[in-house]
Amino acid sequence: MQININNLVSISEANQNFSKVARMVDENGATVILKNNVPRYVLIDYSKFQQDDVADSATVEDAASKILDKHLKAFEELAK
Template identity: 40%
Template sequence: MIVDTHAMISITEVNQNFRAAAKLADKKGALTIMKNNRPAYVLTAFKEDQITFPTSQEVEDAADKFLEKYSNDFGKMAE
């Protein structure tokens, strides 16, 4: 992983001023948060177009799989 030295901030700074950290992440795309002088976390900004929502059919398929997998358990709970 390549760390941008201009996009690093200590965990103490993040705790004291998260808004500044978020602004830096927005500007740089990602922010490396340092803990004990070592990279520990990454704060990543993402754009609206990176968010996807499942279709109704995908939700129904997932629910069907869940119900099929646990149908015996649901039957036992209903007794």
């Protein structure tokens, strides 16, 4: 995930003006909330979160399929 430096917000500012932070997410896709000047939280649009979750599941399935294909003979021997 690439973070735009203009999307950094202190936790105090996020607490005091959440609607501003929400607008930043709407405009830019994500906002990083800093705690003690260190990135601590990421606020993203929920639909983006759902897309990432689906992509992660597909990636895991693809990786598992490749491993099974690569080592099929070994798995067949173990199954005997």
